[in-house]
Amino acid sequence: MNEILKQKAAGIKLLISDCDGVLTDAGVYYGSNGEDLKKFNMRDGMGVERLRKYAGVQTSIITGELSPSIAKRAEKLQITELHLGIKDKVVVFKDICNRLNLQPEQVAYIGDDYNDLEVMRLAGLTACPADALPQIKNQVDILCTLNGGEGCFREFAELIIDSKSNAFSASSLNGTITLNNGRVIGKGQPSYIIAEIGINHNGSLETAKKLIDEAVAAKADAVKFQKRTPEICVPKDQWELMRDTPWGRITYIDYKRKTEFGIAEYATIDQYCKKLGIDWFVSAWDAPSVDFMEQFDTVLYKLASASLTDFTLIQRILETGKPLMLSTGMSTIKEIEATMNYIMAFDENYPLFIAHSTSAYPCPLQELNLKMIQTLEAKYPGVPIGYSGHETGLATTVAAVTLGATFVERHFTLDRAMWGSDHAASVEPQGLQRLVRDIRDVETALGDGQKKVYESELAPMKRLRVNISAEYKEKPTA
Incomplete structure (x- = not known):
């Protein structure tokens, strides 16, 4: 893109898209009841979300189609400016500009057919897919390399994002990632210290708040929870197994339900963390949990070691555009490579962290294998590498920082003797305070x-x- 087009792109506030031939391919699909279906590309959906988040640019769809599939897709992507069954796109274009108080030069348009020509003459910046009609190709500012329905919208969106120069810092460039609150994680920065609350709250919001208080007192950078849909994450053959719990002897599925927080609890946690000035996020264990968490403006998503090969879940997280922290316990190098290849195919500059981990609770010292931090750093240069520990004691986590961990995570509890599966491998409040203190002392002592x-x-x-x-x-x- 030349400098003139970059200047145009930098001023864009709304991107209007046609649907057929742009967001979808030119095919016609019918359901079993004869309903008209549309095949959308997930990368294009990601482009809508990234435009909104990283460039402050909204998306609108103007189409002559009346398919309910388009309405469903727009609802999912939170596109409120949806105009179906339109015969005169110019009239709608002008109405949008008037209602949103936009100048035509602040609006971009991507289309592929002759009925897009008049709108393109009004828009400030235009594009079309690689398989657009010849006259359209001759009209537009930018000819995408991808076909309609195959990522051309995303390609155009990324050019606009890049022109505004406020997207996240790409890890492939300097080994750092900037969170949505401005915090930078990576090489040359203080280690990002995460107090993993997980399910150590035992289903109690008051316990969760006490743990947040202790994490703040220890000067941790973030607290992390876990979010699951029990009906998805618990194998059905285990649902009716009986278990002794603080709520009495109940089925395993009921136990998992009781340890899950819902909208009321997480809304309180969100407000409480913001009030105390500490970051918070979750390990999401299934796609509906990601959908649930998108109600909150958390700083990133964690992918638990158990989920490293769950590509359906990974895909849903990638669609959010939020930084993703991978944990690599119970995984082979080939499995790590497969997941990394999947993410890089989605977006080679996706904001990504990798945490070395061994998934034993607690983990014996001879299985910590801390030198893997350096192995991962060499294998994936530019990606911030960290450590998620489940050992007893603190010295080895401090050692992880000396070996180059740019973030560390430890399970955290009020009392290791509390009921629950993760408490024994967790750090108590005084231990967390010592851990943060020792890491900061070591960082100071390392010098330049x-x-x-x-x-x-x-x-x-x-x-x-x-x-x-x-x-x-x-x-x-x-």
Whole structure:
């Protein structure tokens, strides 16, 4: 894109798209009842969400079609400016500009057919898919390399995002990722310390708030919870197994339901964390849980080690555009590679973290394998590498930072003797305070690797050294 087009793209506030031939291919699909169906591309949906989040640009659809599939897709993507069955797109274009108080040059348009020509003459920036009609190709500012329904909308959206220069910092460029609150994680930054509450709240909101309080007191950077849909995550053959719990002897599925927070609890947690100034996010274990969490403006998503091969879940998280933290416990290198290849195929610059982990609770020292932090760093240069630990003790987590972990995560509890599966491998409040303190001390002590003589050394030098360099002979001692 040349500089003139970049300047145009930087001023765009709304992207209007045709549907057939752009958001969908040119095919016609019918359901079993004869209803008209549409085949949408997930990458294009991601483009809508990224435009909104990283460039502040909204999306509108103007189409001559009346398919309910388009309405459903628009609802899913939160596109409110949806205009179906339109014969005169110019009239609708002008009405949108008037209602939204936009100048035509602030509106971009992507289309593929002759009925898009008049609108294109009004819009400030135009594009079309690679398989658009010849006259359209001659009219537009940008000819996409991808066909309609195969990611051309996303391609155009990314050009607009890049022109505005406020997208996330790509990890492939400098090894850092900027969260939506401005916090930077990666090389050259203080380690991002995560207190993993998980399900250690035991279904109690008050316990959760106490854990948040302790994490804030310890000066952790974030707290993390886990979000599941029990009916999806618990195998059906385990639903009716009986278990002794704080709520009495109940079925396993009822136990999992009681430890899950809903909208009321997470709304309270969201407000409480914002009030106390600490980040929060979750490990989402299934796609509906991601949909649920999208109600909140959390800083990232964590993918638990158990979910590393769950590509349906990964796909749903990628569609949100939020940074993704992968945990690699119980995984082979080939499985890690497969997941990384899947993500890179979706977006080679997707904001991504990788956490080395061993999924034993608690994990024996000989299985921590901390040198994997350096192995992952060498294998995926530019991607922030961290550590998710389940061991007892603190020294090994501090060691992970010295080996290059740009973030660390430890399970956290009020009391390791509490009822529940994760408490025994968790850190108590005093331990979390010591962990944060020791990590910050080590970061300070690591220095910059450049040899120098400090002012505090001058007096011992003059007392003890036989031959003092001329540059230090006249320097006053402290």
